[in-house]
Amino acid sequence: MLAPQRLALSGPTLVRLLARFGNAEVPESRQSISDHLSQWLGWTDAIALSTALSAQTPGGEPATRVGASAEQSQSERVRAALRKAISGESAPARRDGRRTQAASQPADVEPDFADFRQRYLALQQAMETDIAMLRARLRAALAARAPALARLATVDAVMEQALGARERSLLAGVPALLSAHFERQRAAAVAAQSAGGSAAEGAAPHAWLAGFRKDMQSVLLAELEIRFQPVEGLLAALRTS
Numbered sequence: 072m073l074a075p076q077r078l079a080l081s082g083p084t085l086v087r088l089l090a091r092f093g094n095a096e097v098p099e100s101r102q103s104i105s106d107h108l109s110q111w112l113g114w115t116d117a118i119a120l121s122t123a124l125s126a127q128t129p130g131g132e133p134a135t136r137v138g139a140s141a142e143q144s145q146s147e148r149v150r151a152a153l154r155k156a157i158s159g160e161s162a163p164a165r166r167d168g169r170r171t172q173a174a175s176q177p178a179d180v181e182p183d184f185a186d187f188r189q190r191y192l193a194l195q196q197a198m199e200t201d202i203a204m205l206r207a208r209l210r211a212a213l214a215a216r217a218p219a220l221a222r223l224a225t226v227d228a229v230m231e232q233a234l235g236a237r238e239r240s241l242l243a244g245v246p247a248l249l250s251a252h253f254e255r256q257r258a259a260a261v262a263a264q265s266a267g268g269s270a271a272e273g274a275a276p277h278a279w280l281a282g283f284r285k286d287m288q289s290v291l292l293a294e295l296e297i298r299f300q301p302v303e304g305l306l307a308a309l310r311t312s
Contacts, residue, residue, distance in 0.1 A: 085293035089245070092252040092286060139309040142212050146302055149205050150295070153198055157291045182277055184253045187287060188246045194291055195242060202298050206231060209305040216312050223308055227301065242294060249287055256283050 210224035260279040 083293065083297055085245075085290065085297055088286075088290055088293055089248050092290075093248060139212075139306070139312070142209055142309055143306060145208065146205060146306060149201050150299060153194075153201060153295055154292065156197060157194060157288055157295065159288075182257065182280055184250045187253065187283075188250065191246045191249065191287065191291065195294070198295055198298050199239070202302060203231070205302055206305065209302065209309065213305065213308060213312070216309075220308060220312055224305075227305060231301070238298075245290065245294065249290065252286065253283055 206227065210227055213224040214221040256279050260277075
């Protein structure tokens with residue numbers, strides 16, 4: 072009997088990666104984006120958003136403007152620095168100002184996911200901080216161009232405030248999913264070593280960790296792309312203004 076085929080999951084790369092690592096069936100959402108937003112936004116958020124959309128922006132001569140190319144270059148620098156930190160070429164700063172080390176263990180030490188969790192959380196914090204600063208800069212550039220773009224900048228600030236807590240709550244669950252993937256990979260390696268007998272004795276200890284590190288890096292890069300979507304929207308507005 073043929074095994075049932077798994078349905079190909081569409082959507083963000085982050086969701087598809089986590090579903091694949093967990094060997095889970097994730098049903099496609101039948102709700103539209105507007106339906107999701109209506110559940111995530113409280114009545115105070117709706118009032119703030121309505122106020123931002125209906126606000127009368129001052130006219131007059133626009134302030135001194137920074138070229139869109141300058142903002143594009145800054146955005147690319149921020150993205151490149153975060154990708155470099157994710158790849159392990161540089162360590163992100165922790166909340167106490169110290170630098171984290173790449174998650175790696177000596178060959179004679181049993182691997183523990185706690186080190187990977189610490190690194191993942193530090194990188195999440197770095198992404199959140201750097202991208203928030205970048206969005207604020209882009210909003211200032213938009214506000215200096217035209218009344219309509221100033222309104223867009225205000226709307227983005229309201230949406231960032233309204234959806235920030237929801238975003239943090241959802242992304243905070245990613246390390247737990249990676250922890251389960253870590254344990255499955257370790258269990259599979261132990262089982263393979265036991266089944267291999269003497270043939271597996273010459274294998275490098277904890278060789279499976281290289282694959283897990285690559286998986287975690289892929290998840291972090293996918294998360295970065297999701298976090299950067301509002302930045303891309305603001306940049307698009309700048310380029311067309």
